[in-house]
Amino acid sequence: MEKRLIKKDALAGIAKKVAEEFLVWAPVKKEDNVLFEPLQKDGEPFFAYLNSKNAPKNVFFPHTEALMKFTRTEKGMVFSSDENKADSSVLFGVRPCDTHSFALLDKLFDQEKYQDAYYITKRQNTTVISIACVKPPYASCFCTSVDGAPVASEGADILLTDIGSDYLVELITPKGEKLAKYFGDAKADAAAETRKNEIAAKAIEAIKSKIPAHEVKPILDVNFDNPFWNTIHGKCLACGTCTYMCPTCHCFDISDEVKGGDGVRIRSWDSCMFPMFTKETSGHNPRVSQKERWRQRTMHKFKYYVDNFNAIACVGCGRCVMSCPVNIDIRKVVEDISKL
Amino acid sequence: MQNPYIPYPVVVDKIITEVDTKDIKTFRFKFVNPEDEAKYAYIPGQFGELSIYGKGESPIGIASSPTQKGYVEFTVQKAGVVTQALHEMEEGTLMGLRGPLGNSWPLEFLEGKNIVIVGGGFAFTTLRSLINYMIFGDNRKRFGNITVIYGARNPGLLLYKDELIEWQKRSDLNINVTVDKGDATWTGREGFVPAVCKDVAPSKENAVAVICGPPVMIRFTLPVFFDLGFSKENIITSLEMRMKCGIGKCGRCNVGNKYVCKDGPVFSLAELDKLTPEY
Numbered sequence: 001m002e003k004r005l006i007k008k009d010a011l012a013g014i015a016k017k018v019a020e021e022f023l024v025w026a027p028v029k030k031e032d033n034v035l036f037e038p039l040q041k042d043g044e045p046f047f048a049y050l051n052s053k054n055a056p057k058n059v060f061f062p063h064t065e066a067l068m069k070f071t072r073t074e075k076g077m078v079f080s081s082d083e084n085k086a087d088s089s090v091l092f093g094v095r096p097c098d099t100h101s102f103a104l105l106d107k108l109f110d111q112e113k114y115q116d117a118y119y120i121t122k123r124q125n126t127t128v129i130s131i132a133c134v135k136p137p138y139a140s141c142f143c144t145s146v147d148g149a150p151v152a153s154e155g156a157d158i159l160l161t162d163i164g165s166d167y168l169v170e171l172i173t174p175k176g177e178k179l180a181k182y183f184g185d186a187k188a189d190a191a192a193e194t195r196k197n198e199i200a201a202k203a204i205e206a207i208k209s210k211i212p213a214h215e216v217k218p219i220l221d222v223n224f225d226n227p228f229w230n231t232i233h234g235k236c237l238a239c240g241t242c243t244y245m246c247p248t249c250h251c252f253d254i255s256d257e258v259k260g261g262d263g264v265r266i267r268s269w270d271s272c273m274f275p276m277f278t279k280e281t282s283g284h285n286p287r288v289s290q291k292e293r294w295r296q297r298t299m300h301k302f303k304y305y306v307d308n309f310n311a312i313a314c315v316g317c318g319r320c321v322m323s324c325p326v327n328i329d330i331r332k333v334v335e336d337i338s339k340l
Numbered sequence: 341m342q343n344p345y346i347p348y349p350v351v352v353d354k355i356i357t358e359v360d361t362k363d364i365k366t367f368r369f370k371f372v373n374p375e376d377e378a379k380y381a382y383i384p385g386q387f388g389e390l391s392i393y394g395k396g397e398s399p400i401g402i403a404s405s406p407t408q409k410g411y412v413e414f415t416v417q418k419a420g421v422v423t424q425a426l427h428e429m430e431e432g433t434l435m436g437l438r439g440p441l442g443n444s445w446p447l448e449f450l451e452g453k454n455i456v457i458v459g460g461g462f463a464f465t466t467l468r469s470l471i472n473y474m475i476f477g478d479n480r481k482r483f484g485n486i487t488v489i490y491g492a493r494n495p496g497l498l499l500y501k502d503e504l505i506e507w508q509k510r511s512d513l514n515i516n517v518t519v520d521k522g523d524a525t526w527t528g529r530e531g532f533v534p535a536v537c538k539d540v541a542p543s544k545e546n547a548v549a550v551i552c553g554p555p556v557m558i559r560f561t562l563p564v565f566f567d568l569g570f571s572k573e574n575i576i577t578s579l580e581m582r583m584k585c586g587i588g589k590c591g592r593c594n595v596g597n598k599y600v601c602k603d604g605p606v607f608s609l610a611e612l613d614k615l616t617p618e619y
Contacts, residue, residue, distance in 0.1 A: 067345050070393035075351075076433040077393030082346055114587035114602065117343040224616050251591030254345075254584045258394040265345075265393070270590070278592060280582045281420040286595070286618045296618075300594065307597035 002171040002180060003188035011160070011167065014182050015045045015092050022127075023089035025059050027052055036091065050137030051095050055247035055319060057105065059091050060122045064268040067118065067254065072261035083264075086122040090179070092129045097141070097315040099130045099155035100148045101247030106155075107309040108250060118267075127175045130156035131167075134199055135206065140318030142209040142331060148315055150207065151200035163195045211331045212338040213302060213312050219340050220303040224295070228340055232298075232333055233290040235326040240271035242320035242328075243297070248313045251277070272296050298333060344587050347391040347436025348376040352429050353411060360496030363418040364462055365427060366403060368411045369437055380437070382406055384469035385445035385578060385606050389586050390414060390426060391436030398422040399583040399601070402440065403465040405472035407479070412437070415465040415499060441586040442605050445470050445550060446576065454484035456542040458561060460491050460533050460553025464499050466578060467552050471507070480512060487542050491518040491533040491557075495526045516540055534560040544569035550576045562609070572609035579605045579612075579619050595619050 006014065015026050019039045026045035028037045033053040034046055066083040102123070109119035133141075133150035143149060153159040157176030160167040168188055171177045243249040253270040256263055270277060273293050279285040287293050305313035314330070321329050354368035367390075371377045382388075382402055389397040398420065404413035418427040429435070445466070455474065459467045467490075474483050488507070492498045498517065508515045518529040518536045529536065533553065542549070549565050551558060558577065565575055581593035581600040588602035596616040598604065607615070 073434065076429070076435055078434050079347065079349060079393065079436060082343060084343055108589060111588075114344055114589070116587075116589055117345065250589070252584070252589070254397065254590070256394050256396050263394045267590075270592075272591060272594075278582055280580070281423075286581070292618065296594070299596075299616075300591075304594070304597040 002177060003193070004169040004171070004180075004183050005166040005186045005188050005192060006169055006184055008162065008165060008167055010184075011047050012045050015039065015047075018090050018092065018179065018182055023087045024092050025056065025089060026092045036094070039092075045092065047093055047131065051098075051317065051319075055101065055245060055317065056091060056094050056098050057101060057247050057250075059089070059126060060102065060119050061105065061109075061250060061252075061269075064266055065118060067265045067267055070263050070265070077258075077263065080262075084117045084121050086125040089126045090129060091126055093131045093160075094128060094156070095133055095137075095317075096130055096150060096152040096154075096156070096159075097143045097148055097317040098247050099128055100143070100152065100315045101155070101317075102128065103155035104248050104305075104309075104311055104313055104315070105250060107311060127157045127179060128155065129158040129160065129176075129179075132159060132161040132200070132203070134162045134203055136203060138318050138322065140209060140321040140331075141207055141316060142211055142318060143316035144204055144207045145209075145211045146213045146312050146314045146316045149200065150203035151196070161196045161199060163192055163199060166192070168192050168196045209318075209331060211316075211334045213314065213334060216302050216334055216337045217306050219337055220299055223337070223340055224299075226340055228336065229291055229295045231336075232328065233294040236273070236290050236294060236328060237326060238273050238275065238290055238293070239325060240273045241323050241325065242330075243271040243273055244269060245319040245323045247315055247317055247319070248301070272300070298330075298337070302334065302337075344438070345585070347389070347397075347438045348380060349373065350412075350435060350437045352431055352433045352435065355429070355431055358415060358499045358501075363427070364415060364497075364499065365418075366413055366415045366499075367426065367429075368404075368413045369435075370411050371437075372434065377410070380412065380440060382412075382440035383444035383447060384473045385466050386440040386442050387466075387586075387605065388412070388414065388437050388439035388441060389583075390416070390422065391438055392422055392425050393436065395425040396422045397438070397584070398426070399441070399586060401466035401469075401578070401605075403468055405469045405476065407473055407476035415462070415468075417462050438586060442601055443603065445606055447473075450474075450548055450550075451482045452484065452546075454543070454545070454547040455486045456547055456549040457486070457488045457490075458533060458537060458549060458551040458553065459489070460557035460561075461493065461497065462499070463552040463554065463578075464490055467550065468500055468503070470550065471513075472503075475507075475510065475513065484546065485514065486512070487514040487516070487540065489516045489518070489533060489536050489540055491520070491531075491536065491553075493520045495519050495523055495528075514540075532560070533557050534564050537561055537564045538567075541568060544571075544574070548574045548576060552578050572613060575609040576606060577609065577612070579607060581605075581619055
């Protein structure tokens, strides 16, 4: 693997340079929040951020995207165009928990059978540059409990680690190597490597929040009917914020919109927290209350995804913990399950 | 990479009103591009997404048999936005069709066995596909005795009336059609499906029961088959769930670690026992 060094203050300039050739998604300050947005010509990337308010999954799985267009004819509405397309782009500066989420979403959207064309096209056309968490940003971070780490490269094409005055640049994948020209020609020496390893070890130690994420799988296997499930949802507002903030939540709706003679079929994020999510035309609803919906969300992340893909569908970013308006804490839920 | 969300263009070739209440119709579709028919190779028990641009999609079981060439049929009850629009369509209208989706009736497992088919009301559609498949030409030899028990609330609500008459003429089919309550012209059997099952009492020997119907029918029919000695492995059914993508991504039909759209809709009772009861 090719490794280089760049001066820390050179990073924003590199991002702007890359933006001359590609669409660059970079952390941008928006009022009090930092969000990943396409870097505008006069825009300034904000790399001194903790983590973005929203998960960057929207780059591959937009909140709303057109699937196809259709148009009216004398014989009815007919298909007119497949909207599966994506510009060559660079997602610049994602945290390792979020790149981990891309690897998890790949397992679902890029299966051998039933490939999700829209997700895959965007994923293939995007190079992911990650910036390691030298200091874990939040007290609620728990990536080390769910197979992640503050300095980790899963799901990334390039990993940048702050080793003092420089960033160590690791060009991990062939896709990452294609951007080599932007990262100067200073080769990293063994000392830089050693420094990075020390920093990585320290960062892991700094993650104090821990959950028994692996331990709960066999417990969930046999506790679908446990009265414990009555204890979580009491204050849940069914607002769906946890699922919208979550980097691995991927449920969606498909709907049609028509204006005049033309229309578009779109997909948009949906949430297992919403009562309508499973409600059938007949009126029957298999998940009848918020209790069942909370059980579904928990089971899906810590049991079903493990059953199907041998991976926990949580990256420990803590966004749901910080965003829940009524302070339901997934860490506490998992902790409680481990004691059943 | 084939984009699984893009429907095949189809034309509504024929519409058959199945029932007196006129809210269940069979729609026969022909593919606009003849080569798409081969791509839409399906097995009885699978379903398709009927795609009406501007309204949405509706997952419906395939009612025709793959032995019927040149078209695909779906029998649809008018219920929601999409099926309402479908019912208002005229022959010659263009629309879309996705699929075939889901697993299917387990044909290999059924081969060489005696087959008992139990259907109630409007849930007879994919069973009709299976029957027409099994009795087509040489296919018939691959299956043992075929017993069909099919019931509706009244004679006017029976689906596929002409076919029922044809089937009853065959000596290699045991057809039992029943209605909850007959009318002035009804000369056939009266009684609920579970009672007729008890009466017909199909043998469990080398037999598989394939059961589809409203929940209340299933609830009272299953004990009859347990009493007859059928094991849960040898009772097969098909689930319905709210669906969107049909390919195990959108999360709507997730039951336990399965997705009804891609791991189902067909399950044996033994398999259903392992699922969480969220359907």
